[in-house]
Amino acid sequence: MKRALLEVPPPELAEWMVDRGFPGFHARQVLRWVFQRRVEQFALMSDLPKALREQLDAEWQVFATEVAYHHVSPDGTDKLLLGCADGRRIECVLMAEGERRTVCISTQVGCGMGCVFCASGLKGVERNLTRGEMVEQVVRLRNLLPAEETITNLVVMGMGESLANLDNLLAALDRICSSEGLGLGQRRVTISTVGLPEKMMVLAGLGRQYHLAVSLHAPTEALRNELVPINEKVGLGAVIDAADAYFRNSGRQVTFEYVMLRGINDRVEDARALADLLEARKAHVNLIPYNPVATLPYERPFPSTIQKFVSIVRGRGVSVSVRKTKGREIDAACGQLRRRFEDRPTVAIS
Template identity: 75%
Template sequence: MKRPLLDASTADLSAWMTDRGHPTYRARQVVRWVFDRRAESFETMSDLPKGLRSELDAEWTVFGTEIAHQHVSPDGTDKLLLRCQDGRTIECVLMAESDRRTVCISSQVGCGMGCVFCASGLKGVERNLTTAEILEQVLRLRNLLPPNDRLTNLVVMGMGESLANLDHLIPALDRLCSPEGLNFGQRRVTISTVGLPEKMRKLAELDRQYHLAVSLHAPTPELRDLLVPINARVGLDAVMDAADAYFHRSGRQVTFEYVLLADLNDRPEHAEALGKLLSGRKAHVNLIPYNPVAGLPYQRPSGEAVRRFERIVRDRGVSVSVRKTKGREIDAACGQLRRRLQPESPRPSLVTLSPS
């Protein structure tokens, strides 16, 4: 099996060139072809000698993933199903709006956090993605854009718990943000987590400027234990303390994502509790009206319920916005990614939650 090119650093590739009698600058040429000139094969790298291109092709592959399926939503959202070298599949999304070009990428095959309303974790987690597999999602989506168009934002909000794969995620993001990568601004990158306190503190200690988004979904420990099962082990207080630590270390406002589920966590008392929890903190709430998932019993709240919730939180002095839904028709919206080629049979109702 050929080695994915993005598994190697430029230094690794330079050493490979030296071992075969090629000048080290050829490594930088190859890297520029992939990041700057959107090459997806060695054959297109026209300023490399043909012999070198043949040698590279014999041992390496530009991308280790392949596009198994591409879906395009009526609103222009692109979703790719990528097949990895071991046959496992992942999904990633490109969203275009006005002058923004945002990619949403996955960090794991599946997810082990068990949030009851999310499609990505229906089959659990199988493994972490490699650094190359993370990079390839961004480049494959970027390559869908017109030649003079470029990405503006990157969110790690696809399949998987981002902070459970820090060892591969951070090298991938650092390379994307480096001059030899896409020279992407760290402040344009958002890392989402369900709330793993130790990992959040570790991320803070890395002294990056990546934006942190915490998937909160409930304002009280009791309700969060039901919606986000990992909370029963880590505790809401510990998550909030770690978020505060991230803000104090990085200086970057933390976003709290809150999926609104009709009659479960969208009531006025929940909004009051959320406002109380975040009042006085340098924080922003991103409200996400639930995107339906086949086989799950939860419902999207009415527009009136969403506006009421937003108003109550704002009246508590907390910054709040409602996320615009994109890609829902192709199961590309928040919470809908599930690595499938064909529709699955509906899953029976998982749980009936009693409102808090």
């Protein structure tokens, strides 16, 4: 099997070249073609010796994934379903709004956190993604953009619990943010987590400038235990304490994601409890009206309910916004597209 180019550190690629009689500096050229010039075939890397291009083509592949499905919604959202080398499938999304070009990537095949309303975790977690599989999602989505455009923001909010695969995620982000990668600023990266306090503390101690988004979904211990089963093991208080530590160490305001479910966590008493929890903190609440999933019983709140919830929380001095839903026509919510296609053969779309 050919090796995946984006899995290996640049020094390892340079060493491979030297072992075969080629100067190691050609490794930088290869990566420049992929990251800066958007080339996906070794044969097109015209400033490399022909013999090296042929050797690369024989032993390496630029992408180890294949595009199983690509669709664009009427609002311009691109959704890719990628087939991995082992046959498993993952999802990633490109969203355009104004001057922003945001990509959303996955970190695992499936998810083991068990949030009751989420499509990603209906079959549990199958495995962690490698660093290269994460980088490939970003590069593939970037390559969908016109030549004069590039990615402005990256959100790690796709399939999987980001911090459960922290080492591979950090390695992938190091490459994406490197000047020899895509050069994306750390402050333009948002890492989402359901709330793993120990991993949050590790991330807080690294001195990175990534933005942290905690998937809260409930303002009380009892309700969060129902909606986010992992909370029974970690506890809401520990999650909030770890979020506070991240803010102290990084200086970055933490966002609390809150999926709104009709009649379950969108009530007046829920809004008041959320305000009680966060009003003394420098935090932001991102309300996410539920994107319905087939076979699950949860529904999207009424617009009037959302407005009332916002009014109560904002009235207590807590920063709050409502996420605009994009890509509903193409199953853009995490895990939906994979479920729809999981029993179909992989067919690449050009």
